[in-house]
Amino acid sequence: MKKLKVGMISFAHAGHPENYLKGLLKHASVEVIGIADEQYDRVSKWIEEKGLTYYDNYHDLLQTDCDAVIICSEYMDHAQITIDAAKAGKHILCEKPLGLSNDEMETMVRICKQYNVQLMTAFPCRYLTSMIEVKEIIARGEIGDIIAIKGTNRGVNPGHWFIDSSRSGGGSIMDHTVHIMDLMNWLLDCPVKEVYAEASTVFYNIDVDDCGLVHIKFANDVIAVIDTSWSLTDSFPMIFDVTMEITGTKGVISVDAMAQNNEIYSDRANKAQWIFWGDDLDYLLVTAFVDALLHNKVVPITGEDGYKATAVALAAYESLQRKAPVPMAIYADEVSG
Secondary structure, eight states: OOOEEEEEEOOOSSSHHHHHHHHHHTOTTEEEEEEEOSOHHHHHHHHHHHTOOEESSHHHHHTSOOSEEEEOOOGGGHHHHHHHHHHTTOEEEEOSSOOSSHHHHHHHHHHHHHTTOOEEEOOGGGGOHHHHHHHHHHHTTTTOSEEEEEEEOOBOOOOGGGGOHHHHSSSHHHHHSHHHHHHHHHHHOOOEEEEEEEEEOOSSSOSSOOEEEEEEEETTSOEEEEEOOOOOOTTSSSSBOOEEEEEESSOEEEEETTOOEEEEEETTTTEEEEEEOSOOHHHHHHHHHHHHHHTTOOOSSBHHHHHHHHHHHHHHHHHHHHTSOEEOOOOGGGOOO
């Protein structure tokens, strides 16, 4: 059996890289050749428990014969690592947001095409069973034509480099716009024509936005809004949510995508707990990436998809500066070969 050789680059994005690695290790058709991270303590557990090769410089990993890499670095490094990986001939799964400017993302997409490597964006919410069913319901016309969508991806303040705009590109809007925005793009398959945002810092004493509402108008006149706030308190049973309410001419769909859990009430924890038993999104995402590469298929969530979703977050910040709606003129599907 042919094995896909995969390397991990950076565990800076807490949570996801560990899940991606566990997903890779479950696949008999995958060989994990090593982890590159400038901070050994972030990856020491996996290096020592699994006997993986450690690289303190990702360029050394790129010089190996690996076929693909998964990038989970600080957001400011996504573009450069992606470009270096593409030039080394490696296929790429890049954590969201794809990049921190439209020019940066355009370059990422263009360079990957130039070097004939695939670029996939990490949007695991597409693999939620509830969202797959919603897409099918819409396609069957069961709620008629879509009129409006209200979505939330609220979370807790992740702290660390996420609240340093020079490294993350912003605050809650940059962190939590893109997942719901990608779902909207996926469901509607229609360009965005205008973005307007309101944001502030009210929950934490930090230098970036911790709450925001991003308003979107699509070319087909659908209107949408996303609550991106880091508004969930420590007492909330989960660290983020994913909800959507989709209004059509013949009906409404209301989705709580993270409702696949058992509710536990224990005096030991002193608060309600949700024990999630549902879709293993990161595993499903990694499996889709591996399957596409092994079978010479186009990755299901492209760099262009990542560009489109992130461009809306960037437009939201521009709207905040202008205090006015921002027309959308740049889209990744317009990026030339």
